[in-house]
Amino acid sequence: MHRSFFYSVIFSVPVALSAQKLQSVDTLKVSEDVSWEKLFETGTEDEENSSTIDEAEQIEDNPLNLNTATLEELHRIPVLTNMIASRIIARRKLALFTSVDELITVEGVTPEILSFIRPYVRIRKMREKSYMAGVLLSRVSSEIEKRKGFMNDAYPGSPLKILNKIRLAVGDKEVPLASTISTIEVGALTEKDPGERSIANFSGGFGCISLPVFSTQIIIGNYQVEAAEGLIFWRASAMSKGSNVIAPTCKNGSGIHPYLSTDENSFLQGIAASLEFSSVHFQMFYSNKPVNATIDSLGQISSTDQSGLFRTENELHKQKSTRETLIGCRAIAYLCEGLKLGGTVYRTHFKNPLILKNGNGEITPQLWMQGMDISYTNRNIDLFTELAADRSHEIAMIGGMNYEPMTSLSVSFVVRKYPPEFQSIHGNAFGESGRDVQNENGVYVGVKVQPIDWVCVSTYYDQFNHPQPTQFIPAASHGNDFLALAECQITNTFQLAFRYKRKESPSTLDDYDLYGRMMKQIIPRVQKYYRLTSELASSSYMQLSNRIEWTNIKYDGMKKSEHGILLSQTMKCTLLPSLALRARVAIFETDSYDSRMYEYEDDLPRASSNPALYGRGLRWYLILQYNIFLKVDIGLKYSQTIKDDVTSLGSGLDEIKGHTQSLLAMQVDVRF
Amino acid sequence: MYVCKKYSQFLLSQQGKRISAVYLICLLVGISVLHSMENNGRGTKAIGMANAFVAVSDNLWAINYNPAGLIQITGIQCSAFIIPNQFGLPELRTTALAAAVPLSFTTIACKVEKFGFDLYKETEVGISCASKLDHNISGGLTLNLHRFDIARYGSTQNLILNGGILASVLKGMEVGFNFNNMMGATIGRLNEKIPQLFALGTCWSPLHDFLVSLEMEKDVRSPASIKWGMEQIVFGVLAFRAGVANNPEKYSAGIAVKYSFFEFGYAGYSHVDLGWTHQIEVSFNIDN
Numbered sequence: 028m029h030r031s032f033f034y035s036v037i038f039s040v041p042v043a044l045s046a047q048k049l050q051s052v053d054t055l056k057v058s059e060d061v062s063w064e065k066l067f068e069t070g071t072e073d074e075e076n077s078s079t080i081d082e083a084e085q086i087e088d089n090p091l092n093l094n095t096a097t098l099e100e101l102h103r104i105p106v107l108t109n110m111i112a113s114r115i116i117a118r119r120k121l122a123l124f125t126s127v128d129e130l131i132t133v134e135g136v137t138p139e140i141l142s143f144i145r146p147y148v149r150i151r152k153m154r155e156k157s158y159m160a161g162v163l164l165s166r167v168s169s170e171i172e173k174r175k176g177f178m179n180d181a182y183p184g185s186p187l188k189i190l191n192k193i194r195l196a197v198g199d200k201e202v203p204l205a206s207t208i209s210t211i212e213v214g215a216l217t218e219k220d221p222g223e224r225s226i227a228n229f230s231g232g233f234g235c236i237s238l239p240v241f242s243t244q245i246i247i248g249n250y251q252v253e254a255a256e257g258l259i260f261w262r263a264s265a266m267s268k269g270s271n272v273i274a275p276t277c278k279n280g281s282g283i284h285p286y287l288s289t290d291e292n293s294f295l296q297g298i299a300a301s302l303e304f305s306s307v308h309f310q311m312f313y314s315n316k317p318v319n320a321t322i323d324s325l326g327q328i329s330s331t332d333q334s335g336l337f338r339t340e341n342e343l344h345k346q347k348s349t350r351e352t353l354i355g356c357r358a359i360a361y362l363c364e365g366l367k368l369g370g371t372v373y374r375t376h377f378k379n380p381l382i383l384k385n386g387n388g389e390i391t392p393q394l395w396m397q398g399m400d401i402s403y404t405n406r407n408i409d410l411f412t413e414l415a416a417d418r419s420h421e422i423a424m425i426g427g428m429n430y431e432p433m434t435s436l437s438v439s440f441v442v443r444k445y446p447p448e449f450q451s452i453h454g455n456a457f458g459e460s461g462r463d464v465q466n467e468n469g470v471y472v473g474v475k476v477q478p479i480d481w482v483c484v485s486t487y488y489d490q491f492n493h494p495q496p497t498q499f500i501p502a503a504s505h506g507n508d509f510l511a512l513a514e515c516q517i518t519n520t521f522q523l524a525f526r527y528k529r530k531e532s533p534s535t536l537d538d539y540d541l542y543g544r545m546m547k548q549i550i551p552r553v554q555k556y557y558r559l560t561s562e563l564a565s566s567s568y569m570q571l572s573n574r575i576e577w578t579n580i581k582y583d584g585m586k587k588s589e590h591g592i593l594l595s596q597t598m599k600c601t602l603l604p605s606l607a608l609r610a611r612v613a614i615f616e617t618d619s620y621d622s623r624m625y626e627y628e629d630d631l632p633r634a635s636s637n638p639a640l641y642g643r644g645l646r647w648y649l650i651l652q653y654n655i656f657l658k659v660d661i662g663l664k665y666s667q668t669i670k671d672d673v674t675s676l677g678s679g680l681d682e683i684k685g686h687t688q689s690l691l692a693m694q695v696d697v698r699f
Numbered sequence: 700m701y702v703c704k705k706y707s708q709f710l711l712s713q714q715g716k717r718i719s720a721v722y723l724i725c726l727l728v729g730i731s732v733l734h735s736m737e738n739n740g741r742g743t744k745a746i747g748m749a750n751a752f753v754a755v756s757d758n759l760w761a762i763n764y765n766p767a768g769l770i771q772i773t774g775i776q777c778s779a780f781i782i783p784n785q786f787g788l789p790e791l792r793t794t795a796l797a798a799a800v801p802l803s804f805t806t807i808a809c810k811v812e813k814f815g816f817d818l819y820k821e822t823e824v825g826i827s828c829a830s831k832l833d834h835n836i837s838g839g840l841t842l843n844l845h846r847f848d849i850a851r852y853g854s855t856q857n858l859i860l861n862g863g864i865l866a867s868v869l870k871g872m873e874v875g876f877n878f879n880n881m882m883g884a885t886i887g888r889l890n891e892k893i894p895q896l897f898a899l900g901t902c903w904s905p906l907h908d909f910l911v912s913l914e915m916e917k918d919v920r921s922p923a924s925i926k927w928g929m930e931q932i933v934f935g936v937l938a939f940r941a942g943v944a945n946n947p948e949k950y951s952a953g954i955a956v957k958y959s960f961f962e963f964g965y966a967g968y969s970h971v972d973l974g975w976t977h978q979i980e981v982s983f984n985i986d987n
Binding site: 517518520521561563565566568569571573575592594596598600612614616643644645669671672 | 832866868874883922923
């Protein structure tokens with residue numbers, strides 16, 4: 028059936044194109060996709076729970092007013108650095124923006140950045156009466172092939188993955204020069220993963236009231252906290268090292284936000300409030316939330332569950348097996364223009380004692396954390412630092428500088444020191460390990476330079492060490508990471524990019540000692556990636572891109588080196604004014620999972636995927652987006668991975684017999 | 700001398716430097732690291748250029764390499780092609796006939812091919828169509844009916860779908876993509892998969908009578924192959940072609956003479972282990 032569907036679509040393309048005079052619509056978002064890839068290219072197998080994308084979509088639902096947005100609000104748009112945000116504010120002090128296109132006159136805003144941020148900003152006329160707006164999203168997806176868990180009834184639920192989400196906002200009329208108006212916003216979400224029994228296996232929601240008095244914001248329900256550079260609080264997914272060498276280094280957290288994402292772990296639940304008194308801002312939060320964790324026979328929390336899958340008896344035992352009660356606050360003082368001093372403190376208590384990671388076997392039900400941060404931003408420089416101390420007075424630190432002496436040169440420098448015993452269960456700071464803000468020291472230098480109009484070179488070098496054993500390496504270790512990207516704009520419509528990445532890090536090899544006992548031997552590993560990408564934006568309704576990528580992994584003498592290759596062709600086009608098509612076919616071959624490759628995929632709105640490609644095979648997908656009328660969109664994605672010379676995919680209850688894995692997803696978006 | 704001067708002028712120009720640098724990088728990186736599979740090909744122009752033809756595809760044998768290229772055909776074309784004895788073996792004889800007709804909104808083409816001898820025969824009948832997707836990009840599809848006959852074992856046949864895209868990225872520079880057996884057709888009771896070939900290439904014509912092309916081809920089951928080819932036209936009627944490819948390592952050369960509506964072509968290639976193969980072609984072309 029799916030084959031005939033594919034045939035019909037393929038045959039319809041030239042016919043539809045020749046029959047219609049096409050127009051440009053916004054659905055392609057070509058440059059935007061490229062930037063997302065730069066931010067998430069080091070992703071994991073499934074980024075569908077990305078709270079960063081959800082955060083961006085929230086801004087898209089309620090775009091920022093360019094003439095009133097604060098620096099922190101502008102910095103929530105992923106590619107905007109503090110310096111560019113600062114320049115936008117400086118520019119509007121001279122004259123208010125009358126069009127989003129005027130952003131191009133702001134130093135540092137390139138056409139690519141403008142294209143990326145366009146959906147997130149507006150020049151809105153003042154609302155002279157109250158309004159109501161909302162978004163309703165419903166997505167259903169299912170794998171065509173059945174996994175073993177469904178065949179032997181180990182998974183009690185259906186193979187469907189179902190997500191329903193609604194947001195509704197009611198606002199008062201706007202007052203001149205006021206950045207805050209009275210609004211009430213509510214949101215609710217239900218989600219069911221494949222194999223789970225209930226359609227609302229995970230559910231959540233929030234109510235948020237904003238008042239102009241002291242710019243008060245009160246959130247009841249699910250929310251998340253972003254503070255400073257992420258040592259103490261940050262959302263689950265964060266941008267990390269990648270082709271965008273400047274933007275991810277400084278986070279500059281923007282406080283409390285309602286949470287409506289599908290990550291079942293990384294949020295708080297309770298009440299949070301923020302108040303602004305002139306140049307001092309306060310944020311207070313209280314959370315009492317169930318936690319998914321493994322409880323051992325002694326009643327201690329041995330690990331927390333990050334998968335969000337609750338299908339089998341074992342998995343169901345972890346669901347909401349303990350509770351966390353957290354209370355905290357944050358204060359920020361704006362000492363003078365661009366200079367900000369902040370302080371954060373929280374105390375948390377688990378119902379069951381927690382076995383601390385890298386905590387020398389320490390077990391405690393209580394943790395606390397306090398920290399301070401200071402940052403200074405002006406048009407050309409962004410200085411930032413954060414210090415945090417935990418219950419055992421271990422102090423973690425991150426500090427750095429982004430400097431743009433001229434439009435064509437940006438430099439980023441970051442130093443980090445996260446002690447091995449440091450315990451930050453809600454942090455997610457810049458570095459190798461992301462959410463594990465511990466056991467890492469490092470220095471990062473990033474440079475972006477545009478020596479001539481049509482060439483832009485981005486490069487970074489990161490040196491890091493882990494003073495204690497990590498989850499994968501049973502001894503102290505060190506490594507480094509280097510990336511160089513040259514992007515050549517050959518013509519207005521054609522771009523070539525060459526990327527080289529080299530990462531040197533330790534790896535383990537199973538070996539046996541003289542007594543036949545298995546032991547892990549640590550050997551250095553060097554991974555190299557070479558990537559050539561060409562992009563042709565032939566017209567506003569047609570874009571093609573190709574990629575050739577080759578990887579090589581060398582182990583220090585003990586293990587055979589590995590290779591991988593990936594070739595892909597992507598097409599994005601607007602078939603009709605209201606119908607967009609995106610398709611890709613990629614062929615890959617790697618020696619093993621270690622030499623796997625990633626190619627960030629387009630997906631339905633508010634979703635993204637970055638599947639690991641390894642072994643021998645091909646992957647293709649097709650996405651159709653149709654605007655039924657006014658503000659109702661329907662999307663369809665069909666993807667398939669076909670591997671060669673394998674009899675099954677996956678393992679355990681997730682095993683699929685055969686060599687093909689297919690996924691069909693459908694989504695309806697309604698805006699009102 | 701005049702040609703050399705024109706080349707040097709181009710290479711010293713801004714655009715020439717950019718394109719030359721990119722080609723050099725592709726060539727050095729590609730040839731040093733990759734391996735490939737065997738693919739004989741059809742048409743003396745393609746074979747003379749070591750089958751680095753996915754981005755060239757400017758005659759009716761685009762039906763095999765990249766159907767999107769058929770859109771470049773400006774008049775009715777017919778061609779007869781023969782490989783009398785591949786690697787010196789008369790049993791490995793290939794004959795092929797093809798025709799293409801450009802219409803106002805599309806170009807259609809068809810072909811018949813026969814390979815083998817009494818005990819083992821492969822026959823393929825194909826139909827192609829190509830269309831402009833916008834002013835710089837064209838797309839095309841080929842549907843082949845492929846039949847295998849093995850004496851005393853019987854026969855089987857399959858439908859195979861191939862698709863391609865050809866994009867003009869710069870003046871004189873094209874990028875081509877072709878995917879053979881898109882639907883993963885298989886053969887026989889054991890469902891043996893017919894090769895799924897993914898080809899990505901570029902061709903560059905700095906002067907109207909000179910062409911160079913570079914291509915990477917990968918089958919799901921085999922290592923990738925790098926191919927390079929070139930064509931020089933002299934006095935508007937004589938074409939010299941050469942090419943080199945790896946995996947397996949082979950080099951090729953060809954010549955074609957144009958006379959009135961007719962073109963007579965010859966190509967030969969040398970396989971590193973199996974030796975020379977010769978092929979000839981006669982084509983008929985009425986330009987609009």
